[in-house]
Amino acid sequence: MTAAAKALTADVVVCGGGVAGTMAAVAAARQGASVLLVERYGFLGGNATAGAVAQFNSWQTTAGRRVVAGLADEVVERLQAYGGARPHETFMMSTGHQMDRIEYSPELLKLVLDDMVAEAGVQPLLHANLLDVDAEGRRIAALRVLTKGGVLTLRPQVLVDASGDIDALHRAGARFLELDDGEALQPATMVFRFGPIDFARFDALSADELAALSRRGHEQGELARAALHLSRDPYSNDGWFNISRLGIDATDPLALGAAEIEGRRQAWRAARFLQQAVPGCSDGRLRAFATQVGVRETRRVEGDHVLTAEELLRPEPFTDAIAAGAYPIDIHPAAGGGLHYVPLGDDHAYRIPYRSLIPTAFDNALAVGRGISATHQALAAIRVMTISMAVGQAAGTAAAMAAKHEGAVRSVDVNALRDALSSRGALLA
Ligand SMILES: Cc1cc2nc3c(=O)[nH]c(=O)nc-3n(C[C@H](O)[C@H](O)[C@H](O)COP(=O)(O)OP(=O)(O)OC[C@H]3O[C@@H](n4cnc5c(N)ncnc54)[C@H](O)[C@@H]3O)c2cc1C
Numbered sequence: 001m002t003a004a005a006k007a008l009t010a011d012v013v014v015c016g017g018g019v020a021g022t023m024a025a026v027a028a029a030r031q032g033a034s035v036l037l038v039e040r041y042g043f044l045g046g047n048a049t050a051g052a053v054a055q056f057n058s059w060q061t062t063a064g065r066r067v068v069a070g071l072a073d074e075v076v077e078r079l080q081a082y083g084g085a086r087p088h089e090t091f092m093m094s095t096g097h098q099m100d101r102i103e104y105s106p107e108l109l110k111l112v113l114d115d116m117v118a119e120a121g122v123q124p125l126l127h128a129n130l131l132d133v134d135a136e137g138r139r140i141a142a143l144r145v146l147t148k149g150g151v152l153t154l155r156p157q158v159l160v161d162a163s164g165d166i167d168a169l170h171r172a173g174a175r176f177l178e179l180d181d182g183e184a185l186q187p188a189t190m191v192f193r194f195g196p197i198d199f200a201r202f203d204a205l206s207a208d209e210l211a212a213l214s215r216r217g218h219e220q221g222e223l224a225r226a227a228l229h230l231s232r233d234p235y236s237n238d239g240w241f242n243i244s245r246l247g248i249d250a251t252d253p254l255a256l257g258a259a260e261i262e263g264r265r266q267a268w269r270a271a272r273f274l275q276q277a278v279p280g281c282s283d284g285r286l287r288a289f290a291t292q293v294g295v296r297e298t299r300r301v302e303g304d305h306v307l308t309a310e311e312l313l314r315p316e317p318f319t320d321a322i323a324a325g326a327y328p329i330d331i332h333p334a335a336g337g338g339l340h341y342v343p344l345g346d347d348h349a350y351r352i353p354y355r356s357l358i359p360t361a362f363d364n365a366l367a368v369g370r371g372i373s374a375t376h377q378a379l380a381a382i383r384v385m386t387i388s389m390a391v392g393q394a395a396g397t398a399a400a401m402a403a404k405h406e407g408a409v410r411s412v413d414v415n416a417l418r419d420a421l422s423s424r425g426a427l428l429a
Contacts, residue, residue: 006150006151006152006153007152007153007154007155008036008152008153008154008155009034009154009155009156010033010034010035010036010123010154010155010156010157011028011033011034011035011156011157011158011399011400011403012024012025012028012033012034012035012036012156012157012158012159012160012396012399012400012403013035013036013038013143013154013156013158013159013160014028014035014036014037014038014160014162014396015038015130015143015159015160015161015162015163015167015168016038016039016046016161016162016163016164016167016168016369017037017038017039017041017044017045017046017113017124017126017162018044018045018046018047018048018162018163018164018369018388019045019046019047019048019075019113019369019385019388019389019392020046020162020164020368020369020370020388020389020391020392020395021037021039021044021046021160021162021163021368021369021392022037022044022045022113022116022117022162022392023071023072023075023388023389023390023392023393023396024160024162024366024368024392024393024395024396024399025037025117025120025122025160025396026071026116026117026120026122026393026396027071027392027393027394027395027396027397027400027424028122028160028396028397028399028400028403029120029121029122029396029400030120030424031396031397031400031401031420032400033399033400033403034123035120035121035122035123035396036122036123036125036154036156037117037122037123037124037125038125038128038130038143038145038154039124039125039126039127039128040127040128040129040130041126041127041291042126042127043110043113043114043126044110044113044114044117044124044126045106045109045110045113046164046369047164047294047295047385048106048109048385049106049107049109049110049113049291050290050291050292051189051191051290051291051292051293051294051295052106052191052192052193052240052288052290052291052294053106053191053231053240053242053294053385054103054104054105054106054191054231054233054240055101055102055103055104055231056072056076056101056102056104056384056385056386057099057100057101057327057384057385057386058099058100058101058325058326058327058384058386058387059072059088059100059102059386060100060326061326061344061346061347061348061349062098062326062343062344062345062346062347062348063346063347065326065347065349066427067324067325067326067349067427067429068323068324068325068386068387068389068390068427069425069426069427070389070390070393070421070424070425070426070427071116071389071390071392071393071424071425071426072385072386072389072390072393073425074116075109075112075113075116075389076102076104078112078115078116079104079105079108079109079112082105082108082111082112083108083234083235084104084105084107084108084109084111084112084234084235085102085103085104085105085108085234086102086103086104086232086234087102088100088101088102089101089102092207093341094207094210094211094214094226094227094228094229094339095339095341095343096207097328097341097343103231103232103233103234104231104234105233105234105235106240106290108234125145125147125152125154127147127148128145128146128147128152129145129146129147130143130144130145130146130163130167130168130171131143131144131145131146131151132144132171133159133168133169133171133172134172135172135173135362138361138362138363139362139363139364139407140156140159140168140172140362140364140365141155142154142155142156143156143159143168156364156407157364157402157403157406157407158364158365158366158399158402158403158407158409159362159364159365159366160365160366160367160368160395160396160399161301161359161365161366161367161368161371162367162368162369162392162395163371164295164298164369164370164371165250165251165295165298165299165371166298166299166300166301166367166371168365169301169359169361169362169365169367170299172361172362172365173361174301174302174359174360174361174362174365175301175302175359175360175361176299176300176301176302177300177301177302177306177373177374177375179376180375180376183376183377184247184333184334184335185247185248185249185250185296185297185298185334186296186297186331186332186334186380187245187246187247187248187296187332187333187334188246188248188250188259188263188293188294188295188296189225189242189243189244189245189246189263189293189294189296189332190244190246190259190260190263190264190266190267190289190290190293190294191240191241191242191244191267191289191290191294192240192241192244192267192270192271192286192287192288192289192290193233193238193239193240193241193286193287193288193289194230194238194239194240194241194271194274194281194284194285194286194287195233195236195237195238195239195284195285195287196236196237196238196283196284197237197238197239197280197281197284198237198279198280198281198283199232199237199280200280201279201280202278202279202280202281203280204279204280205279205280210228211226213228213277213278214226214227214228214337216277217270217273217277218337220273221269222269222270222272222273223243223269223270223273223337224243224244224245224246224266224270224337225243225244225245225332225337226337226338227242227243227337227339228241228243228274228278229241229242229243230242238284238287240290241267241270241271241274242294243270244263244266244267244270245266245332245337246259246262246263246266246293247334247335249298250293250295250298251298251299256293259293260292260293263289263293264289267286267289268286271284271285271286295370296332296370296383297370297376297379297380297383298370298371299371300371300372300373300374300375300376300379301359301367301371301372301373302359302360302361302373303355303356303357303358303359303360303367303372303373304355304356304358304360304373304410305353305355305356305373306356306373306374306375307352307353307356307372307373307374307375307378307382308374308375308377308378309329309342309375309377309378309380309381311350311378312325312329312344312350312378312381312382313342313344313350314350315348315349315350315351316350316351317351317429318351318352318353319414320353320354320355320414320418321351321352321353321354321418321428321429322352322353322354322357322391322394322398322414322417322418322421322428323351323352323387323390323391323393323394323426323427323428324349324350324351324352324390324427324428324429325349325350325352325381325382325384325386325387325390326344326348326349326350327381327382327384327386327387328341328342328343328344328381329341329342329377329378329380329381330342330380330381331376331377331380340380349429350381351428351429352372352382352387352390352391354394354398354412354414354417355373356372356373356374357372357373357391357394357395357398357409358373358409358410359373363407363408363409363410364402364406364407364408364409365409366395366398366399366409367395368388368391368392368395369383369388369391369392370383370388372391390426390427393421393424393426394417394421394426397417397420397421397424398412398417401413401416401417401420
């Protein structure tokens with residue numbers, strides 16, 4: 001691409017380079033498609049890097065059966081090769097439930113995603129902000145993005161909207177799902193880095209001691225969330241703390257900016273509490289804020305199928321399942337310090353149908369990641385990064401197949417898609 005180029009074509013344009021979008025781009029390119037990956041920041045990863053979430057949760061059921069692999073596994077292997085991931089482990093959550101995770105370095109994840117995109121032959125378009133989208137009837141015809149070189153027009157056969165907020169489909173005029181009465185968007189969180197921590201002392205705290213400290217911090221107004229939840233940095237004695245809480249609609253520009261400011265204030269108060277009150281943290285300092293507040297939930301597109309919590313809990317054996325998951329329903333309320341948590345049974349896994357990726361309004365588009373067609377309750381389970389990566393891999397594979405048929409995503413042979421995913425190590429049940 002030259003700076004003078006004003007229009008680019010590709011089989012697949014992925015809008016948004018979070019973990020879902022990056023996996024979609026890599027999967028599509030490995031299927032032989034030409035792929036442009038549009039990202040507003042100068043690096044990939046979204047919540048996983050810019051939001052410094054720093055742990056991939058729920059690779060397996062509580063009984064230990066693996067439900068996510070494929071490209072997500074490759075991400076972890078590459079992180080480990082850089083020294084940027086801790087071993088897989090199970091741990092006890094503040095709710096008293098068991099969970100598994102892999103903690104990683106958000107900085108080194110940027111390198112891993114760069115490598116995967118480069119090796120797959122994806123054309124990354126960083127520092128590119130979506131401006132608007134042209135739809136011609138039920139077809140996405142073009143996206144315009146604002147770059148350092150001016151406005152570029154991108155013409156895809158297939159659009160994969162991986163922007164988290166599903167900005168591209170929103171601008172194209174897609175339909176979106178509403179919250180039900182009594183529901184609210186999950187809050188955003190400003191994750192912050194704090195250290196050094198004496199982990200020998202911190203990890204020696206019992207669950208009851210941690211809960212009592214968290215409650216005290218919350219009652220004193222120092223912790224917005226009654227938890228001391230952190231991801232340990234793999235190569236230092238620092239931790240990334242996920243304990244602020246910002247009840248906003250992150251698609252509202254004024255609210256988003258205000259949340260960044262309030263998030264930093266909450267992080268500062270929480271860091272002060274850690275230093276003053278939490279064993280193992282007295283030498284620690286606030287070292288860094290995440291690049292931006294992490295956003296759990298905004299828009300959910302209306303798709304050919306709306307995935308529900310009941311379907312996850314049964315679980316529904318979808319014949320068009322393209323990914324699986326075992327993360328429980330985990331709702332952070334917009335206000336208050338608690339958590340609404342619905343654990344799953346011991347060996348319980350659920351499936352995600354291809355139809356939940358297909359927006360009802362368009363023929364050549366897919367949605368991935370935290371904006372797919374699911375109820376608020378179902379999204380509270382399937383939003384995590386392991387599942388987002390698995391869904392991303394599926395969407396990219398499907399997009400490459402659809403690109404051979406003028407982008408018609410409903411013409412994809414679902415059995416062939418499932419076979420292609422299985423042959424590349426993805427788990428579908
Ligand atoms: C505080 C917090 C804690 C969490 N904890 C965990 C956890 O412990 N474990 C876990 O597995 N998951 C966790 N999650 C969930 C998980 O991080 C997200 O659901 C997941 O990362 C979503 O990935 P995504 O790719 O769909 O979206 P995002 O990560 O939001 O990525 C969207 C990408 O699109 C880009 N973009 C957005 N709009 C535009 C635009 N207009 N133009 C160009 N680019 C654009 C963004 O910069 C970003 O790179 C947490 C989330 C949050 C916020």
